[in-house]
Every structure is written in C-alpha cells, then in structure tokens.
Amino acid sequence: GAGVSQSPSNKVTEKGKDVELRCDPISGHTALYWYRQSLGQGLEFLIYFQGNSAPDKSGLPSDRFSAERTGGSVSTLTIQRTQQEDSAVYLCASSSRLAGRSTDTQYFGPGTRLTVL
Amino acid sequence: KQEVTQIPAALSVPEGENLVLNCSFTDSAIYNLQWFRQDPGKGLTSLLLIQSSQREQTSGRLNASLDKSSGRSTLYIAASQPGDSATYLCAVTAKLIWGLGTSLAVNP
Numbered sequence: 001g002a003g004v005s006q007s008p009s010n011k012v013t014e015k016g017k018d019v020e021l022r023c024d025p026i027s028g029h030t031a032l033y034w035y036r037q038s039l040g041q042g043l044e045f046l047i048y049f050q051g052n053s054a055p056d057k058s059g060l061p062s063d064r065f066s067a068e069r070t071g072g073s074v075s076t077l078t079i080q081r082t083q084q085e086d087s088a089v090y091l092c093a094s095s096s097r098l099a100g101r102s103t104d105t106q107y108f109g110p111g112t113r114l115t116v117l
Numbered sequence: 118k119q120e121v122t123q124i125p126a127a128l129s130v131p132e133g134e135n136l137v138l139n140c141s142f143t144d145s146a147i148y149n150l151q152w153f154r155q156d157p158g159k160g161l162t163s164l165l166l167i168q169s170s171q172r173e174q175t176s177g178r179l180n181a182s183l184d185k186s187s188g189r190s191t192l193y194i195a196a197s198q199p200g201d202s203a204t205y206l207c208a209v210t211a212k213l214i215w216g217l218g219t220s221l222a223v224n225p
Binding site: 033035041043044091093104105106108109110111 | 218
C-alpha cells in the first residue's frame, strides 16, 4: 500500500513569509509525528497527534509553529513569519500506535526541504 | 531529560567485514528503541524495532540488541556490503529522541 507522503518536496521562501507543509499518513494509522532535521544536527521531535488531538506539542520551537490534523488523517504544519533558522528538512511519520500502549514502528515520509532566504 | 548518544560518529570498513554500531541512552524508562538508516537526500527507513520487553531483534544480516538496565543498544551488521553505506540512527521512546547517527562507509 501507499506509504507516508509529504508535500511539497522542496519549498523555498523568503524570510517573513508563512509556509504550510502537508503530510498524508498511511491509511488507518492513528498516530502522526512531525520532526525536523537541521543541517549538521540530529532529528528533533516537534509534535505528536493521536487522532486529531495533539497530546504532546513539547517540541514546537516557538509560537510561530502550529500544526493541525483533520479527520484523523492529513496533517498540516504551519510556520508563520519564517526565519532563516527554520531552514531544515521537515519529516512526518505515522504509526498504528494505540493510546496508552507502546508504539509500533514509525514509518517516515520523504520529507519537505524548507529553505528560508 | 533523555539523551541518546551514538558511537562512533563515522566508520569506514572494507567490504565483507562484520561491524557493530553503538547507541546509549540516559533514561532506561523507554517504550522501545528503533534503528533507522538514512540515505543521502532520502527519507528514513526503519530497520529494526525492539520493544522495551525484548532483548534483541533480527532481520537478515542485521541484529539489534537492547540492554535497558545499562542504557545500551547495539546494531550488528554481518558481512557488510557497499549498499550498506548510509547513516544509521537510533531513537528511543514513542516520540523518538534521536542520536546524531553513525555515518558508515563500506568500501568495495
């Protein structure tokens, strides 16, 4: 079946503009995660969704970052007033995790490479 | 705060060699540990998932072990091939706290 997909694959934007990144998880996966990987740094957790709610937003770096998930499926990560330090690869993952249980394998999308000029 | 460390940061081996990649974590209260590979310009591929109640998992030439009490995991790659060249990452718990990875180069 289809894996996790993300769009766009690449996004170049000017400092101060808003951007939206989209993630389509694997059908039926209840858990969805956003991460980012900055150049020369490791992967960084941003936010976790279980269904449409986000029990863990602890990784969002500032209030310029927000995310939502609708219909228990597609998720959008929005970055307002982008800054150069937001440049990174943003990765989405999904799993069939059930609340309160240890997670199943997370399957990753190919990522969106965001460049803020 | 959970911290994950991977040693070595980079490794270059001749084809055919068996090798071990190391991962350590500071908080033993984990749900599970996953090993991934990341190829340049591509996404992450999950290799092995070890639940907190398990000691090891095997997939083909890969074997991953987990010792929660000591906060360590190892990824063993048997008979390495040039196609194994990638960055290998370990991550713990549900929201995945990541190590920085080991960059592996297998030389033909």
